[in-house]
Amino acid sequence: MKPSRVVLIDDEINIREGLRRIIDRSPSFQVVADFPDGGEALEWLERNTTDIVLSDIRMPGIDGIEVCRTITCRWPHIKVILLTGHAEFNYAYSAIKAGVLDYILKPCDPAVIIETLERASKAAATSAASVNSTAEGIAGESSWNATYDIQSTNPWILTAVQYVEANYEKELSVPDIASQVHLSSSYFSTIFKEETGHSLSHFIHLVRIERSKYLLADLQYKSYEVAELVGYKTFRHFNEIFKMIVGQTPSEYRRTLGTVAIIGH
Numbered sequence: 001m002k003p004s005r006v007v008l009i010d011d012e013i014n015i016r017e018g019l020r021r022i023i024d025r026s027p028s029f030q031v032v033a034d035f036p037d038g039g040e041a042l043e044w045l046e047r048n049t050t051d052i053v054l055s056d057i058r059m060p061g062i063d064g065i066e067v068c069r070t071i072t073c074r075w076p077h078i079k080v081i082l083l084t085g086h087a088e089f090n091y092a093y094s095a096i097k098a099g100v101l102d103y104i105l106k107p108c109d110p111a112v113i114i115e116t117l118e119r120a121s122k123a124a125a126t127s128a129a130s131v132n133s134t135a136e137g138i139a140g141e142s143s144w145n146a147t148y149d150i151q152s153t154n155p156w157i158l159t160a161v162q163y164v165e166a167n168y169e170k171e172l173s174v175p176d177i178a179s180q181v182h183l184s185s186s187y188f189s190t191i192f193k194e195e196t197g198h199s200l201s202h203f204i205h206l207v208r209i210e211r212s213k214y215l216l217a218d219l220q221y222k223s224y225e226v227a228e229l230v231g232y233k234t235f236r237h238f239n240e241i242f243k244m245i246v247g248q249t250p251s252e253y254r255r256t257l258g259t260v261a262i263i264g265h
Helices: 013-024 038-047 064-074 086-098 110-139 155-167 174-180 185-196 200-216 223-229 235-246 250-257
Strands: 004-009 029-035 052-056 079-084 102-105
Touching (some): 004 013, 004 038, 013 029, 013 110, 029 038, 029 110, 038 052, 038 064, 052 064, 052 110, 064 185, 155 174, 155 200, 174 185, 185 200, 223 235, 223 250
Parallel strands (some): 004 029, 004 052, 052 079, 079 102
16 A cells, blocks of 8 residues: 655754654655745645644744635645644644544654644545545446546535536526535635636536437427426526537527427427
């Protein structure tokens, strides 16, 4: 089994070196990089990855909580552990909301460091398995949903995509989708737009319209029936959204397919 990768962040070089010596004694972990501040670490993560980040909570510039918040948003498979002093305990507690997995009190006990890293390693493995399972499930869906390209590995994003694809015919809302990942509507909407390039509302339309294109190719359905089947209450609304996304009305799209026997609405 490969050792879990660890990134160290602390503005004091002697602490980084001490942590590296402790961690390097364990065959289960490998320190792949260390940085004196959060900004350099986040730049490195743009081009590389790791399993665990062990970071001081208080540093000049981007501190540990901001590092944790950014990682949780952009790379949720990476687990974050914060180093904190007793006087900073309340500050560390607030980091729970930012997604920190655990914290270690200074001065650091080597045994506690390794135990905490082992918990983080297990959590990282579980997270990776969850992402792979969800991605495989989405990839295995029917071919009608394959034309919009969602490449995110963020489990929140994948859960939302899967939920919309399974419930597109229902009356969906942004709060409905955000509740599936237990986040506020505004926060998750921001994450979703950053990760996919689509607003949640627009993505719902994309899923519905892709499904409608699949149904329009089937002569047993009239256009207004397709509108109802994919979640639109009126044909007029469906017609407007379809033309906006596809560049043609449903009837025009059907003619391009050669399926003109039933175009009534």
